[in-house]
Amino acid sequence: MSTQPTVSPLPTDQLPFLAITGAIGAVIGAVAGGVIAKKTGRSVWKGAAIGAAGGALLGLGVGAGLGMISGAGALATAGKVVAGLATLATTAGDKITAGLGKISNVISNIGNKTTNIYRSVSQAEAISIKSLGKFTTLPGQMEVKQFGFSLQETIKFGQIYGQNIIAKASVPNRVLSQLYTGGIGGIDNPIFRSGTLTVYGDMLDAFNQAVAGSIQIMP
Secondary structure, eight states: OHHHHOOOOOTTEEEEEHHHHHHHHHHHHHHHHHHHHHHHSSSSSHHHHHHHHHHHHHHHHHHHHHHHHHTTEEEEHHHHHHHHHHHHHHHHHHHHHHHHHHHHHHHHHHHHHEEEEEEEOHHHHHHHHHHHSSOOOOTOOOOOOEEEEEEHHHHHHHTTTTTOOEEEEEEEEHHHHEEEEOOOTTTTTTOOTOOOOEEEGHHHHHHHHHOEEEEEEEE
């Protein structure tokens, strides 16, 4: 007598329950991901693709959970799937939307993080910043704006040149990666131990547009 276990073929009227929940999740995730991407200025297609992948995973998780609760396991008959599809779509949709919302918040927070930078300015430059609300190149100045990442280091630098006014700005971290940041080996090494940021003339307009909020003049 054979001791090999027998495997019964799957009934033809059964559908993979997890595939249904995964597909629902992918559709909902794609729509939500595309909408989020459009609102945050990112590629809609990439957002939809990421949303679809995340939604499919969450949909599979929801389906597995529902299967365990109902005792249906990984398979359900076609009739049961169709009958419960509306309820399932609502349940899965709510969970997927909530999950994607949390993911979107994390991405948004990462993209919105800023770094404070400081610049020692003359009286004339301080007046110009207050008047125009941005950094500009004054007559006789270099076509470059340099900033420190440490307030105390910038104050110390200004004192050497008889400048006691500091301009403070907040810049998104995603913008910093597009600009030149000098490390310890950068300019004025003995003072700016925390590094410096250099904005060249051709990048000044874009830099001003990227500054988060208003430029503060201290004191």
